[in-house]
Amino acid sequence: MLRLERVSAEIEGVVVVRDASLDIASGATVALIGRNGAGKTSLQRLIMGALKPRSGRLSFDGHDLAGMPAHRRPFLGIGYAPEDRRLYGSFTLEENLRFPGEVMRLSAAELSRRLDLVYAVLPELRDMRERLAAGLSGGQGKMVALGRALVAGTRLILLDEPFQGLAPVLAQRYGAALRGLRQADRDIALLIAESNPALLSFADESYLIERGEVSRHGTPRAPISWA
Amino acid sequence: MISIQTVLLAALDGLSYGAQVFMVAVGLSLIFGVLRIVNVAHGSFYAIGAYVAASFGLFIAAAGWSPWLTYPAMALSACLVGIVVGGTLEVALLRRIYGKEQVLQLLVTFAVFMILEDMQKAVWGVRPYFIDAPLGLLGTVNILGINYSIYQLVVVPLFAVVMLVSLRYVLRHTRLGRIVTAVTDDREAAAAMGVDATRVYLLTFMIGASIAAFGGALASGATSLVPGMGAGMTILSFAVAATAGLGRIEGAAVAALMIGLGRSLAVYMAPEFDVLVPYLIMFLVLLFKPQGLFSVQQTRKV
Numbered sequence: 001m002l003r004l005e006r007v008s009a010e011i012e013g014v015v016v017v018r019d020a021s022l023d024i025a026s027g028a029t030v031a032l033i034g035r036n037g038a039g040k041t042s043l044q045r046l047i048m049g050a051l052k053p054r055s056g057r058l059s060f061d062g063h064d065l066a067g068m069p070a071h072r073r074p075f076l077g078i079g080y081a082p083e084d085r086r087l088y089g090s091f092t093l094e095e096n097l098r099f100p101g102e103v104m105r106l107s108a109a110e111l112s113r114r115l116d117l118v119y120a121v122l123p124e125l126r127d128m129r130e131r132l133a134a135g136l137s138g139g140q141g142k143m144v145a146l147g148r149a150l151v152a153g154t155r156l157i158l159l160d161e162p163f164q165g166l167a168p169v170l171a172q173r174y175g176a177a178l179r180g181l182r183q184a185d186r187d188i189a190l191l192i193a194e195s196n197p198a199l200l201s202f203a204d205e206s207y208l209i210e211r212g213e214v215s216r217h218g219t220p221r222a223p224i225s226w227a
Numbered sequence: 228m229i230s231i232q233t234v235l236l237a238a239l240d241g242l243s244y245g246a247q248v249f250m251v252a253v254g255l256s257l258i259f260g261v262l263r264i265v266n267v268a269h270g271s272f273y274a275i276g277a278y279v280a281a282s283f284g285l286f287i288a289a290a291g292w293s294p295w296l297t298y299p300a301m302a303l304s305a306c307l308v309g310i311v312v313g314g315t316l317e318v319a320l321l322r323r324i325y326g327k328e329q330v331l332q333l334l335v336t337f338a339v340f341m342i343l344e345d346m347q348k349a350v351w352g353v354r355p356y357f358i359d360a361p362l363g364l365l366g367t368v369n370i371l372g373i374n375y376s377i378y379q380l381v382v383v384p385l386f387a388v389v390m391l392v393s394l395r396y397v398l399r400h401t402r403l404g405r406i407v408t409a410v411t412d413d414r415e416a417a418a419a420m421g422v423d424a425t426r427v428y429l430l431t432f433m434i435g436a437s438i439a440a441f442g443g444a445l446a447s448g449a450t451s452l453v454p455g456m457g458a459g460m461t462i463l464s465f466a467v468a469a470t471a472g473l474g475r476i477e478g479a480a481v482a483a484l485m486i487g488l489g490r491s492l493a494v495y496m497a498p499e500f501d502v503l504v505p506y507l508i509m510f511l512v513l514l515f516k517p518q519g520l521f522s523v524q525q526t527r528k529v
């Protein structure tokens with residue numbers, strides 16, 4: 001479904017992704033493990049179109065992603081929760097959730113179907129739907145960011161360090177929500193960036209990223225030996 | 228000795244002037260919020276809007292049509308200037324300098340300002356323009372012995388209030404408003420949710436330019452139009468935007484009123500300071516509230 005072939009990208013002359021190749025199939029849960037500064041965020045921004053590739057090929061269902069403007073991703077069913085969750089503080093929680101659907105002009109029926117999935121996976125959001133996003137805690141915000149990514153991402157969701165800054169209880173709750181999502185929809189693919197592989201033991205496969213270089217690692221449970 | 232009449236006159240002038248400044252400043256800060264560009268040529272939309280409206284007004288008078296037509300002509304002028312001049316400017320020029328160094332943006336928009344200034348002189352000459360239809364239609368009202376035009380006392384401030392209320396409504400309660408707010412907050416995240424920033428930039432620029440041009444169109448019915456009015460308005464609207472904190476609509480209204488009143492009090496009582504007063508107000512506000520009068524509520528980051 002998502003395929004990167006020897007993709008490189010640079011920021012201000014510095015290569016941040018180097019010859020990366022990656023394959024994500026429908027329904028797969030894929031971990032992207034790398035230390036701080038390894039290039040996890042850059043790789044996801046590359047997929048989202050915020051960074052332009054210098055070389056290589058990016059495709060999604062056969063569509064060339066490299067030549068496609070960033071804002072077309074949600075229309076392909078790709079959702080994204082950036083590392084600093086970037087909610088709109090002056091919107092209510094539900095306005096944040098609805099926003100991608102509103103932008104894409106989804107029909108009311110389709111949007112409410114997607115919101116139902118969000119509230120099924122993250123039931124705690126339902127009671128807070130009228131709250132302003134600016135007043136949510138960090139952990140609550142992470143849940144909303146996941147929900148918002150779900151509204152856009154019917155096929156693939158990119159999560160950038162979703163567990164970062166979550167207290168242990170909340171991290172467990174977040175992990176449970178991801179497993180719940182797995183059960184509710186078996187076709188959505190997840191690409192989750194993390195520095196701590198232990199948090200992603202539920203992934204089907206994992207990639208390592210180091211200084212922008214991506215390598216396949218098999219299952220996340222396999223012990224990692226950093227070069 | 229300063230009479231109570233002088234103070235009152237200054238206050239009334241300041242109200243009408245502040246309303247015009249608000250319309251220029253609110254467009255400026257809307258544009259800055261979305262496009263992150265400091266547009267030195269923004270006051271030119273005010274001036275061109277004024278000249279176009281005056282031309283329509285003179286045409287209507289010459290053709291012998293009802294003077295009431297000058298009001299819709301003002302709105303038409305504003306949209307025309309915003310869409311044609313603003314739209315051309317954004318597509319042809321500004322698009323190339325987004326995200327570039329601010330010095331470059333300042334130089335480019337300053338060049339645009341100079342070009343527009345000369346174009347105004349080429350088209351409308353340097354003699355003052357004045358249309359009296361809007362003012363004459365409504366007559367005057369007597370306040371404590373001063374005859375003051377209803378147009379300046381009611382119409383100009385009323386349009387500013389209508390603008391304030393409708394902008395607030397659109398930004399908070401419509402799809403377009405949420406999209407503009409989203410791009411202002413974080414363009415990269417907005418793109419990830421399907422927002423086509425290129426279109427939002429163009430639309431925002433045309434709207435901001437139209438509002439400034441509408442301020443100018445209103446001014447055409449209240450003051451005589453002279454070369455240089457755009458420059459003065461740019462400077463004042465920058466002072467207002469800085470005082471209010473960029474991106475705050477209500478803040479721009481309060482700051483515009485403060486600066487409009489301050490300036491016209493100075494004009495009557497200490498004309499030698501009239502240029503200085505707006506900066507003095509800005510300086511005092513920023514001294515105590517460096518983020519501006521109304522600082523923006525930020526989303527807490529994890």
Ligand SMILES: Nc1ncnc2c1ncn2[C@@H]1O[C@H](COP(=O)(O)OP(=O)(O)OP(=O)(O)O)[C@@H](O)[C@H]1O
Pocket residue numbers: 011012014016034035036037038039040041042043083195
């Ligand atoms: N805007 C930028 N300008 C310059 N260099 C950048 C920029 N963003 C990232 N980099 C560099 O790119 C490299 C990869 O950064 P990236 O943010 O992708 O890493 P990461 O794996 O997400 O790190 P973290 O775990 O800290 O989030 C780093 O060396 C970083 O310094």
Ligand SMILES: [Mg+2]
Pocket residue numbers: 040041042083160161
């Ligand atoms: Mg990162």
